Amino acid sequence: MCAMSRRPVTQSVVFVMMNRLRGGAGRLFLRVLAGVLLGAGAVSAAVPGAGGGPTTGSPVPTAGQVPAAQDSVRTEGRGHSDTRMDMGLRIHADGRMPADARRRADSQDRMDGQARLDDRAQAGDRALKDDRGMTVTLPARVRRVVSLSPALTESVCVLQACDRLMGVDRFSNWPAQVATLPKLGSLGSFNVESVAALQPDVVLMASGGVVADRLQKLGVAVLVLSPRRQADVAPLLQRLARVLDLPQARADAVWAGIRTQLDAVAASMPPAARGWRVWLEVDPAPWVATPSSLLGETLAGLGLANVISGDEDMTAGEQPGKDARRDGHAxxxxxxxxxxxxxxxxxxDAGTPDGEGHAGASGGSPGSHTMPAYLQVSREWALQVQPDVLMISDPQQQGLAAVRARPGWQRLKALQQGRVCLFGGDALDVLVRPGPRLAEGAQQMRDCVVRLLKRR
Known part of the structure; x- marks a missing residue:
């Protein structure tokens, strides 16, 4: 009796879910699920055109109220059809789908996703070209945004559009408003299904790849914007203003404020520190920032020198020995x-989404445009160049003891004299992000130098 009383409710749930799901895969899954829960007769009642009569007492429409079954099931948009049931898809008794059926289902998913994107284009929405060179179609008004890049998250918020963010990557931590948003992963482990479930009008990413491809197959618009240098931030803000349909004057005003702050920080640098040669380390392998990197630009803007000048003989035995590569970094x-x-x-590359390592508008030395943003060098090379200051990223908060423990580094004069600055946590975040907090990153470096001068 209890089982019989639950059947109409179950049928209703299945019927509603099938009519709400947009993808062919969802409908196929529910057909199988309905067969398991309700039996063949219940499937007939819950699925129009499935065959058989409705279960007694079923709340779903009767055969006379349901349109006759069609050769294909229409999906939303311009009338493209889901032909999976015409492709002879079968499910094994243990629930597995045959390999050839899976391939056909995947192919149909891709066609459905592209068809939904094409629908947007036919609806007269806007078409924008991103940093992959791909044309991305967006609705006339972008209301729902997912950002999978901290720099892009911060840029959206500084344009006063934080309220449009539906979710962000795990490392997006500024401003405070983003703390309550769903965190969707990082480092190639983004939850694609969770992103798609938020139904964003656009997903912002700093580079393409597998995640972008999978989202596009699901019909989600992906816009890749890849700021690398200081000179990229102003155009980034302008492009985001267009995407979000915001006044260009707002983007221009934000950049003008950033530029003014950068100039003010540079003007406050103590003259005694100008020209100091800095070892700017981003990884203990070690990898160091070159003048082509965002960090190198910030360094040069403060009147400090990089131990990597851009003029080194890259073939010399003890000189920097390996370019920052696209694959396999530490x-x-x-x-x-x-x-x-x-x-x-x-x-x-870290800080170089396309791995090209070209220089921005500020910073850098002659020839730096041919260098990658980061180079792997030997620790022995540090003993050879004897930098005046060590600036070292410390994301794991290991502290100065870990630096002192490096073999041979006890002979570094900078370490002997305590001219070391470690950057971790929020300080490291603002240093490496090509976004609206550029001046804060410069201030971190400037404050480090001021502290060192006071110790002399």
């Missing part, structure tokens, strides 16, 4: 990727 640099871009999708 864990510390992966952490830098995540702090800056939210992910290391595509195996890109």
């Amino acid at each position: 864990d510390g640099r992966a952490d830098m990727d995540a702090r800056q871009n939210g992910h290391a999708e595509g195996g890109t």
Whole structure:
């Protein structure tokens, strides 16, 4: 009796869910689920055109109230159809789908996703080109945004559009408003299904790759914006203003404020520190920032010199020996990727989403445009160049003791004299992100130098 009383409720739930789900895969799954829960007769009642009559007492429409079954099930949009049931998809008794059926289902998913994107284009919405060179179609008014890059999250919020964010990557931690948003992963482990379930009008990413491809197959618009240098921030703000349909004057005013703050920080640098040669380390392998990097630009803007001048003989035995590569970088640099871009999708250089390592508008030395943003060097090379100051990223908060324990580094004069600055946590975040907090990153470096001068 109890089982009989639950059947109409179960049928109703299945019927409602099938009519709400948009994907062919969802409907196929529910057909199978309905067969298990309700039996063949109940499937007939819950699925129009499935065959058989409705179960006695069923609240779903009777055969006379349901339109006759069609050869294909229409999906929303311009009338493309889900032909899975015409493709002869079968389910094994143990619930597995045959391999050939899975391939056909995946192919149908891709076609459905592209069809939904095409629907937007036919509806007269806006088409924008992103940093992959791909044309992305967006609705006339973007109301729901997912950002999978900390720098992009901060840029959206500084344009006063934080309220449009539906979810962010794990490393997006500024401003305070984003703390309550769903965290959708990082470092190539984004939860694609969770992103799609938020039904965003657009997903913002700092680079493409597998995640972007999977989202697009689900019909989700992905816009890749890849700021790398200080000079990229102003155009980034302008493009986001267009995406969000905000006044361009707002973006221009934000950048003008950033530029003014950068100039003020540079003007406050103590003259005695100008020209100091700095070892700017982003990973203990070690990897160091070159003048082509965002960090290198910040350093040069403060009147400090980089131990990597851009003029080194890259073939010399004890000179920097290996370019920053797209693939296989160390864990510390992966952490830098995540702090800056939210992910290391595509195996890109830390701070250089496309791995090109070209210089921005400020900072850098002659020839630096040919250098990658980061170079792997030997620890022995530090003894050779004897930097005036060590600036070292410390995302794991290991402290100065870990630096002192490095073999041979006891002979570094900078370490002997305590001219070391460690950056971790929030300080490291603002240093590496090409976004609206550029001046805060510069202030971190400036404050470090001022502290060191006071110790002399």
